[in-house]
Amino acid sequence: MLTPYTHHALPPFITHLEMGTMAAIPGLAYCQLSFDRYAWQDELFARYAIPFPPRLHAAGVKRRAEYLAARYGAKRLLAHHGCDASVGMAADRAPLWPAGWCGSLSHTHDRAIAIIAPGDGGLTPGVDIEMLAPETMRETADMFTSAQEQALLAACPLPYESALLIAFSAKESLFKALYPEVRRFFDFDAARVCQIDTTAQRITLELTQTLTARRAQGSQLTGYYFLAEDHLITLIA
Structure with a gap:
C-alpha cells in the first residue's frame, strides 16, 4: 500500500x-x-x-x-x-x-x-494509526461494530482481532476524512463495514445515515490498510 x-x-x-x-x-x-x-x-x-x-x-x-x-x-x-x-x-x-x-x-x-x-x-484525506491490541479489540468490539459487521470480520482470512482493529481504524479515518465537510461529530454507527479485500488490502464502508447532501445514506467509501507487526495504518481519501 x-x-x-x-x-x-x-x-x-x-x-x-x-x-x-x-x-x-x-x-x-x-x-x-x-x-x-x-x-x-x-x-x-x-x-x-x-x-x-x-x-x-x-x-x-x-x-x-x-x-x-x-x-x-x-x-x-x-x-x-x-x-x-x-x-x-x-x-x-x-x-x-x-x-x-x-x-x-x-x-x-x-x-x-x-x-x-x-x-x-x-x-478528502483521512488517516489513522493504531498499535495492535487484540485483547482490547475483543473487549470493545460492540462499541464500534454491529453483530452483522462482526460476522463479516470473523469470516475474513485475517485474525479476528486484526480485522476488528482495521474496522475501528477505518472508521476513525472516515471521520477525519469527512469532518471538514460535515463539521460535526458522528459516531461509529454512522458507517458499516461491507467488505474487506485482504488481497488488495482494501476496506469498503457504507454510510448508514445521511451526513450532508453530498454524503447520503448508502454512499460507499473505499479505504486501504497496512498491517505491520505491531501497528496498523488506514487511509481514506
Missing part, C-alpha cells in the same frame, strides 16, 4: 522518518515516523520550525511530543512539494492546513503519520 521514496532519522527525538506515495490513490503523499518521547525538549519546536500553539501550554510531554511529531511529518511533506508552511490548529482542534492543501494527521504511542494532497485534487 505504501511506497517509500526516502528514509532518514533526526536523533535523538525522531528515530526514523519515511516519506512516500500511495499508488492506489494518486496525488496522496505520506510521511510516517517513529519518535522517542523520552528525548523530548521544548526547544524542538524552534529547531523544527513548528509554531507552538497556546493550547499546548498546559499539556504534558506526551501530548507535546505527539503534536510536534505529526506536524513535523506534515511540514516535511509540504516542503517536498514546494510549500514552506506549517500545519496549525483550528479552534475545534482540527489541523489547519496551508492554502491549497488538505491532509490528515494521526499518532499513537511512539509513532505518527501525516498525509497530504493538493486542495484542488478532489481528495
